[in-house]
Amino acid sequence: MTVFVLDILLLDISNLLSHENIVERRVASLSARILKDGFIKKAIAVDQSSFVVLDGHHRVEAARAIGLRRIPAIILDYSSEKIVVTPHSISKEDVIRATLERRKFPPKTTKHMISLEGHLFHISRIEPDVRLDIRALR
DSSP: OOOOOOOEEEEEGGGOBOSBOOOHHHHHHHHHHHHHHTEEEEOEEEETTTOBEEEOHHHHHHHHHTTOSEEEEEEEOTTSTTEEEESTTSOHHHHHHHHHTTOOBOTTOOEEEEEETTEEEEGGGGSOEEEEEGGGGO
């Protein structure tokens, strides 16, 4: 399998755009776990051009709920043919357009996949574990 070397950046949460609604129960549970653990476990995935969150909507909202200003993220080129959105009835352009028009899809409507050596994997496969102390994100 191809190994990706990705930079992890700390992004200001206020600059991130969401294309999906979230499940409040999930955000509350995740917020409590982050506070208990004292760290963020995994980076989110964000498009480099639009700052649209591709994966990690609940992590972003949990971080916001507990007062964090920044979140660890990998930056991807959403226009790359290696990134695919499913279901196929929704295009990448639909995702960007909905975001810019402030229309959100229902929770978990889209899945962003990445093509690695001819196989599709969920994009979370390349999101690194970071275990970053939340004190560094306030």
